[in-house]
Amino acid sequence: MKYEAVIGIEVHAQMLTDTKIFCGCSTKFGSEPNTQTCPVCIGMPGVLPVLNRKALEFAIRTGLATGCKISSHSRFARKNYFYPDLPKGYQISQYELPICEHGCIEIVVDGEIRKVGITRIHMEEDAGKNIHEGDGNYSFVDLNRAGVPLMEIVSEPDIRSPREAAEYMKKLRTMLRYLGVCDGNMEQGSLRCDANVSIRPVGQKEYGIRAEVKNINSFKFVEKALEYEIKRQIKVVEEGGKIIQETRLWDSNRGVTEAMRGKEEAHDYRYFPEPDLVPMVVEQKLIDEIRATLPELPDAKRERFVSDYGLPEYDADLLVAEKTTAEWFEEAIKSGGQPKTVSNWMMGELTRLLNEENKTMEGCLLKPAQLAEMLKLIDKGTISGKIAKTVFEEMYKTGKDADAIVKEKGLVQVSDEGTIEKAVDEVIAKNPKEVERFKAGDEKLLGFFVGQVMKLTKGKANPQIVNELLKKKL
Amino acid sequence: MELYKLNISEARELLDRKELKASDLLDSIYKRIDDIEDKVKAFVTLTKEKAYQMAEVSQRIIDTGKSFPLSGIPMAIKDNMCTKGILTTCSSKILANFIPPYESTVTSRLGDKGYILLGKTNLDEFAMGSSTENSGFFTTKNPWDLERIPGGSSGGSAAAVAAGECIAALGSDTGGSIRQPASLCGVVGLKPTYGRVSRYGLVAFASSLDQIGTITKNVKDSAILMNVISGNDPLDSTSAPLPVPDFTKVLGHEIKGIKIGIPKEYFIEGMDKEVELSVKDAIKKLESLGAVPVEISLPHTEYAVATYYVLATSEASSNLARYDGVKYGFRAEGKDLMDMYMNTRAQGFGVEVKRRIMLGTFTLSSGYYDAYYKKAQQVRTLIKRDFDEAFKTVDVIVTPTSPTAAFKIGEKTEDPLQMYLSDIFTISVNLAGVPGISIPCGFTSNNLPIGLQLIGKHFDEETILKVSYAYEQSTEWHKRRPGI
Numbered sequence: 023m024k025y026e027a028v029i030g031i032e033v034h035a036q037m038l039t040d041t042k043i044f045c046g047c048s049t050k051f052g053s054e055p056n057t058q059t060c061p062v063c064i065g066m067p068g069v070l071p072v073l074n075r076k077a078l079e080f081a082i083r084t085g086l087a088t089g090c091k092i093s094s095h096s097r098f099a100r101k102n103y104f105y106p107d108l109p110k111g112y113q114i115s116q117y118e119l120p121i122c123e124h125g126c127i128e129i130v131v132d133g134e135i136r137k138v139g140i141t142r143i144h145m146e147e148d149a150g151k152n153i154h155e156g157d158g159n160y161s162f163v164d165l166n167r168a169g170v171p172l173m174e175i176v177s178e179p180d181i182r183s184p185r186e187a188a189e190y191m192k193k194l195r196t197m198l199r200y201l202g203v204c205d206g207n208m209e210q211g212s213l214r215c216d217a218n219v220s221i222r223p224v225g226q227k228e229y230g231i232r233a234e235v236k237n238i239n240s241f242k243f244v245e246k247a248l249e250y251e252i253k254r255q256i257k258v259v260e261e262g263g264k265i266i267q268e269t270r271l272w273d274s275n276r277g278v279t280e281a282m283r284g285k286e287e288a289h290d291y292r293y294f295p296e297p298d299l300v301p302m303v304v305e306q307k308l309i310d311e312i313r314a315t316l317p318e319l320p321d322a323k324r325e326r327f328v329s330d331y332g333l334p335e336y337d338a339d340l341l342v343a344e345k346t347t348a349e350w351f352e353e354a355i356k357s358g359g360q361p362k363t364v365s366n367w368m369m370g371e372l373t374r375l376l377n378e379e380n381k382t383m384e385g386c387l388l389k390p391a392q393l394a395e396m397l398k399l400i401d402k403g404t405i406s407g408k409i410a411k412t413v414f415e416e417m418y419k420t421g422k423d424a425d426a427i428v429k430e431k432g433l434v435q436v437s438d439e440g441t442i443e444k445a446v447d448e449v450i451a452k453n454p455k456e457v458e459r460f461k462a463g464d465e466k467l468l469g470f471f472v473g474q475v476m477k478l479t480k481g482k483a484n485p486q487i488v489n490e491l492l493k494k495k496l
Numbered sequence: 497m498e499l500y501k502l503n504i505s506e507a508r509e510l511l512d513r514k515e516l517k518a519s520d521l522l523d524s525i526y527k528r529i530d531d532i533e534d535k536v537k538a539f540v541t542l543t544k545e546k547a548y549q550m551a552e553v554s555q556r557i558i559d560t561g562k563s564f565p566l567s568g569i570p571m572a573i574k575d576n577m578c579t580k581g582i583l584t585t586c587s588s589k590i591l592a593n594f595i596p597p598y599e600s601t602v603t604s605r606l607g608d609k610g611y612i613l614l615g616k617t618n619l620d621e622f623a624m625g626s627s628t629e630n631s632g633f634f635t636t637k638n639p640w641d642l643e644r645i646p647g648g649s650s651g652g653s654a655a656a657v658a659a660g661e662c663i664a665a666l667g668s669d670t671g672g673s674i675r676q677p678a679s680l681c682g683v684v685g686l687k688p689t690y691g692r693v694s695r696y697g698l699v700a701f702a703s704s705l706d707q708i709g710t711i712t713k714n715v716k717d718s719a720i721l722m723n724v725i726s727g728n729d730p731l732d733s734t735s736a737p738l739p740v741p742d743f744t745k746v747l748g749h750e751i752k753g754i755k756i757g758i759p760k761e762y763f764i765e766g767m768d769k770e771v772e773l774s775v776k777d778a779i780k781k782l783e784s785l786g787a788v789p790v791e792i793s794l795p796h797t798e799y800a801v802a803t804y805y806v807l808a809t810s811e812a813s814s815n816l817a818r819y820d821g822v823k824y825g826f827r828a829e830g831k832d833l834m835d836m837y838m839n840t841r842a843q844g845f846g847v848e849v850k851r852r853i854m855l856g857t858f859t860l861s862s863g864y865y866d867a868y869y870k871k872a873q874q875v876r877t878l879i880k881r882d883f884d885e886a887f888k889t890v891d892v893i894v895t896p897t898s899p900t901a902a903f904k905i906g907e908k909t910e911d912p913l914q915m916y917l918s919d920i921f922t923i924s925v926n927l928a929g930v931p932g933i934s935i936p937c938g939f940t941s942n943n944l945p946i947g948l949q950l951i952g953k954h955f956d957e958e959t960i961l962k963v964s965y966a967y968e969q970s971t972e973w974h975k976r977r978p979g980i
Contacts, residue, residue, distance in 0.1 A: 061596070061597065061598045064823060065818045065823065066596065066597075066598070066823075066824065067578065067584070067586070067591065067594065067596070067699040067700075067818070067819075068576075068577070068578045068584075068596070068600060068695075068696070068697045068698050068699040068700065069598070069696065069697070070695065070696050070731060070732050070733065070734075071733070072730065072731060072732075072733050073733065100814050102813075102814050102817060102860070104817065104820060104837060106820075106822045106833065109818060109822075109823060110817065110818045111814070111816075111817020111818045111820060112814050112817055161833075163822065163823075290861055290862050292813075292814070292857065292860035292861060292862070292865075293860075293865075294810060294811075294814070294860055294865070294869055297702075297703035297704035297734075297811055298700075298703050298733065298734065299733050299734075300733050300734055
């Protein structure tokens, strides 16, 4: 029998606010334990939460970008459970009446557009972190993260394959970064992903029993974890077993998902409306104000790159994946670069160099105008395309202009026929055997001669002239 | 006259006229405390050293001739309001060692206006109770009869005011915890409208019902304190962003033509005859002052106690989850995390608190939520509507504060339901969020105080203060003090 997977994804995204969701403590990552805390976020007796307006705005921003309906009336709820990293014994979250509902994100898989529904987006506070170190008799609790604002973004079970799930995560990450509401860093935990997975025979309408896969803590594991889980479920069913509803943890070292112990998941969260916060009334005016500040989103940008710059879909897709990349590209065009050429350099050399250093565009020393200037040097014939690669790498590393590098290193292309002719003559004189073979019809040897001339001129000879002269002389 | 017997306005006048030094007033009160506190047991903590420091600061300000309303006025604070650097226990073993690094908004406002903190008063653990018998430390005695309870949960504050161990006090009221002890101790207790006074720093029992208020020797003192503690607080989202009137301005205004609603559901069977008689006399008195009594109905009254005990315990079960031995307060050892949690909470909380945590945990559980919590919320709305409806025709509602005068220590401890019924007349007021005040309106044949409750519209404390003041000025009840 053929099976189809049904996947829904819950994403927890840490919002990029400066302060926590219910107090004024900093949200900076990586400080000394418990240095970014106050009576409110460590749950001292008698303190009260006050909503960070920025967090509300970020949630609305995300809702608008994903086509959600923004609730005019929304409220917080308490999710009750005991854990040392949860200082109040409950998490302030949303349950009934979330801030955003009924949105949609488009993903492209194998050239086909797929729509993934967004069930809801809600705000909540993050928990702290337990630290297990020392003699083993005690654990420690760091509450710096307690109260950092999160958005929980819940998708409909519209995803049908691990590939789609990965595309969905990539797209969501791109959008969150465009919106400036989350840095999207899965490894640092500012973007977390849980997946609800079930299988059903192809053609069946009803959903199967689902398992929740947690702890998928890196982009590269989204597909792997889901592939494993789907295979596991198919195997269980084909062997006559039944899928049970459970929470499973992805173990990236062993590449498997494993059921959590029953006790740990037997939670009754006893949700009820948070009495310390008044219900939120979101006025249309605020929604309109936030809508007016939305940036151009990746889908729109991609379309524009294709129609305005004549880029292939493939190029446009890669360029818009990061807002900084797309902006860099457009800067280079503004400075006079030809779109497809700029795109080629960015996707080729620039990406290669960044990857070598494990860097992103944010850390890129090279300015878009510098690339445009270098391209002009190629067009003018000042440097050859080959030399340009050297120049580019130097620009990337030092941040110097192409002009300066060319002058400094004497990389100006030699187009003077006399100089080139001398080199050509020398090469012909030095390689009589090859000359004979070439004349006998082995035309492939032309490349050999060109190479020798270039070597002699340290790559600076204008390749076109070299070619012409060689053909003439041979 | 002994200085400890002064009320706020009398003390203010003497202090401002330089006929009295803040430290002399303080001497007199601490002397009074030394004399009777081992009998009354109103205080959990006394802050004598700090009080004299505060008195010195206040005196300097008084000497400039520009005193604040509370400069040099010694007050007692219920021990569930956080005071920076001073033990705040909620009369619970689980917080017996807790010293907050922050100040509650109310005490910080009192501080800004020059008050002197005498000490922190006893309460039923986490404000859960009607007698202070649920205190994790000891039971406070009623100054009128030391074998009786002072009421609760703000029993320590009410007893301290009645016994002259302070000039005035703050309490908190979730279901009657200011008004019932005020009634049983023969003093004035005001629970303001929910949202009128900031709850920041008040250790939560039931967040949607808790409200801080005043316990004073007379109505005017209550108005004076309300002027200081009321008003929006950016630290409490549930505090109302409304302007605060000068509550003393309306005192002395005529009450002619004021319509007072008498809810027929509040004169129930089983009510103490002497209480009923005193309250009816009080109504006649109000009538003689020009008020117009109108019989009204608050039809959902009979569901109030049940509704309250579902909602209050639900919220409490969550509010008290933070006392887990991890971060502060009492911790019992255990072989693992779960064991530590269970030992800490088993040993740290008293019987009544545990009972309520269990009740609330149950009513919020999946499968029961709709039947209990949600249903109770719906009934709460109906109860609130009862009041809205009634206030379309009347200005104030008048009822007894408590069905009986102070009962004997131990009399109701074996029967929690009987104990819960002591708040039967006060609970609806918290559910509706409206303000209520209890003022002395008579004595039983045993010389035990009886209280009259006046209930007002949302954010209309002025009217109940005005009517209370008119009544008080035409009677002598508030002038009686226990013989202790």
